[in-house]
Amino acid sequence: MRALVTGGAGFIGSHLIDRLIGRGDQVVIIDNLSSGNVSFIQHHLDSGKATLIHGDVTVFDDVMGAMAGIDCVFHLAANPDIRLGTRITDTDLKQGTLATYNIVEAMRRNDVPKIAFASSSVVYGEDAPLPTPETHGPCLPISLYGASKQAGEGLISSWVGTFGLQAYIFRFANIIGTRGTHGVIFDFIHKLKNDPSRLEVLGNGMQEKSYMEVGDCVEGILHVMSSADAPLNLYNLGSHDTASVRRIAEIVVETTGCHGAKIEYTGGDRGWAGDIPRAMLGIEKMLSTGFDVRYNSEEAIRHTALALIEEIGLDRR
Ligand code: NAD
Numbered sequence: 001m002r003a004l005v006t007g008g009a010g011f012i013g014s015h016l017i018d019r020l021i022g023r024g025d026q027v028v029i030i031d032n033l034s035s036g037n038v039s040f041i042q043h044h045l046d047s048g049k050a051t052l053i054h055g056d057v058t059v060f061d062d063v064m065g066a067m068a069g070i071d072c073v074f075h076l077a078a079n080p081d082i083r084l085g086t087r088i089t090d091t092d093l094k095q096g097t098l099a100t101y102n103i104v105e106a107m108r109r110n111d112v113p114k115i116a117f118a119s120s121s122v123v124y125g126e127d128a129p130l131p132t133p134e135t136h137g138p139c140l141p142i143s144l145y146g147a148s149k150q151a152g153e154g155l156i157s158s159w160v161g162t163f164g165l166q167a168y169i170f171r172f173a174n175i176i177g178t179r180g181t182h183g184v185i186f187d188f189i190h191k192l193k194n195d196p197s198r199l200e201v202l203g204n205g206m207q208e209k210s211y212m213e214v215g216d217c218v219e220g221i222l223h224v225m226s227s228a229d230a231p232l233n234l235y236n237l238g239s240h241d242t243a244s245v246r247r248i249a250e251i252v253v254e255t256t257g258c259h260g261a262k263i264e265y266t267g268g269d270r271g272w273a274g275d276i277p278r279a280m281l282g283i284e285k286m287l288s289t290g291f292d293v294r295y296n297s298e299e300a301i302r303h304t305a306l307a308l309i310e311e312i313g314l315d316r317r
Contacts (some may be wrong), residue, residue: 001020001024001025001071001072001193001228002025002027002028002068002069002070002071002072003020003024003025003028003071003072003073003074004028004029004030004066004070004072004073004074004112005015005017005020005024005027005029005068005073005074005076005078005144006029006030006031006057006073006074006075006076006095006099006103006249007025007030007036007057007076007077007078007118008029008030008031008033008036008050008052008074008250009023009029009031009033009036009037009038009039009040009052010035010036010037010076010077010080010181011030011040011080011175011176011177011179011180011181011182011214012042012076012118012172012214012217012218013031013036013074013076013077013083014037014040014072015177015178015179015214015217016213016218016221017029017074018043018044018160018218018255019042019218019219019222020222021044021047021049021050021091021305023222026049026050026287027044027050027199028050028053028057028066029041029048029050029051029052029053030053030057030062030063030066030077030079031054031055031077032050032054032055032056034091035080035181035182035222036068036290037080037179037181038052038312040179042083043240044065044280045176046302047169051054051245053065053066057062057091057095057099057102057103058079058094058095058098058099058111059102059104059175060105060106061103062261063102063106063203063225064102064106064109065109066106067107067109067112068110068253069087069105069269070107070110070112071081071112071114071192072112072113072114072116073103073105073107073112073114073115073116073228074115074116074118074221075100075115075116075117075118076118077095077151077316078092078095078096078099078100078118078145078148079091079095079096079145080151080181080237081182082143082145082146082272082274082275083143083272083274085143085144085207085274086144086273086274088309089144090142090286091116091145092145092147093148093261095148095153096148096149096151096152097147097148097152097193098158099152100117100148100151100152101155101156103115103218103229104155104156104159104165104186107134107159107165108159108163108165108197108267111281112162112169113166114165114166114168115156115162115165115166115167116167116168116169116170116314117152117153117167117168117169117170117219118170118172118260119149119150119152119153119169119172120145120171120172120273121171121173121174121209121236121238121276121281122141122142122143122145122146122148122149122276122278122279123139123141123146123149123150123153123188124139124141124171124279125139125140125141125142125146125244125276126142126278128138128140130278130280131264131281131282131283132279132280132281133225133236133282133284133285134171134234134235134281134282134285135304141272142274142276143275144254144274145274146274153169153234156169156232157169157214157232158212160231160232164231165231165294166227166231167231167232167233168221168224168225168233168235169234169235170220170221170224170235170236170237171186171234171235171236172212172217172237172238173209173210173211173212173236173237173238173239173279173280173281174210174211174212175208175213175214175217175303176211176212176213176214176304177212177213177215177300177303177307178214178304178307178308178311179214179215179247179311180214180245180304180308184248185248185252185301185304185305185308186202186308186312187210187249187250188252188286189252189256189305189309190260190312191310191316192252192256192261193312193314194258194316195256195260196258196260197261197262198223198261198262198263198264199249199258199262199263199264199268200264201245201246201249201263201264201265201266202266202271203244203245203265203266203267203268203269203270203271203275203277204241204265204267204269204274205244205245205249205263205265206244206245206246206269206277207245207269207277207282208240208242208243208244208245208278208279209243209276209278209279210238210239210240210242210243210281210292210297211239211242211243211297212237212238212239212295212297212300212303213239213294213295213299213303215302216239216293216295216300217237217293219221219291219315220235220237220286220291220293221237223289223290223291224237224286224289225231227289227290227291228289229266235285235286235289236282236283236286237283237286238279238280238281238283238286238290238291239283239284239293239295239297239300239312240278240283240296240297241269241296241297241298241317242279242297243297243298243301245271246263247298247301248301249263250263251298251301251302251305252305255302255305255306255309255316256305256309288307
């Protein structure tokens with residue numbers, strides 16, 4: 001199969017590419033390297049099994065130029081920083097909604113039949129029952145990022161209904177693991193690297209979410225795609241439990257060895273405007289395909305903390 005991975009130089013995309021190439025696919029990557037890192041995929045570029053187009057998914061001609069001969073698109077490129085949307089309010093509109101329009105329209109014009117889309121638990125908003133099943137609605141996201149993910153889902157579903165595209169929409173939990181370049185564990189390790197005596201935690205630390213290890217996430221994507229074959233397939237991808245931000249702070253302090261660090265909470269029930277304090281995806285549908293995760297939330301957090309301490313270059317005390 002010839003796959004196009006948008007955002008393939010990023011955290012999740014580069015792990016996905018490892019698996020795609022491992023199973024024998026040819027991979028084309030389009031990435032503007034805004035948050036991605038070529039070193040994550042360099043070995044595949046060197047082997048000739050992957051090609052990188054340094055392009056922007058918000059530019060229609062760049063997307064058209066990447067589509068020739070593609071069998072399936074994995075659309076992962078997006079602004080990864082939910083907070084950025086509050087400062088520059090058209091960020092997610094352009095990087096999410098318009099980019100996804102460019103992808104599906106370029107697919108239509110090039111007869112590319114299949115897409116997998118990286119959506120998010122944030123589409124459910126903050127009043128959803130926990131764990132939240134795929135059948136929950138109405139979905140009322142509270143961040144501009146969440147709105148762009150929901151808009152992307154709507155565009156994809158309309159291309160399925162109107163032009164016969166086949167689609168897999170994955171609503172991810174918090175994905176963590178090696179090569180992570182953002183998120184709470186990454187932030188905490190950086191803060192402790194700068195000042196091992198204190199760790200500032202945004203909010204009251206009671207925020208509680210489920211965490212999924214990135215290897216589990218990409219295995220889940222490929223497993224679901226090989227076992228479900230409806231025109232439109234919607235799946236939550238997450239783990240069985242949750243962890244609080246307070247617990248993450250404790251684990252990071254412990255794994256970094258910064259035992260003297262004072263954990264300080266800025267207060268309030270959420271880290272930033274648009275953050276959802278409590279989230280847990282229902283994963284019954286994912287489990288029904290025969291796929292299960294290897295790591296629970298706390299195991300994934302510990303594994304990630306150890307890996308990122310190495311990658312960030314913090315000397316363990
Ligand atoms: P990431 O920032 O590591 O990857 C995004 C990649 O897209 C980067 O390589 C970046 O350079 C590229 N990119 C961004 N804008 C682009 C543009 N305009 N044109 C071309 N390339 C562009 O983030 P990630 O965590 O790997 O996220 C991948 C996808 O999964 C995103 O769509 C994200 O919204 C979604 N997602 C991630 C999580 C998570 O916890 N990491 C949770 C839910 C959904």
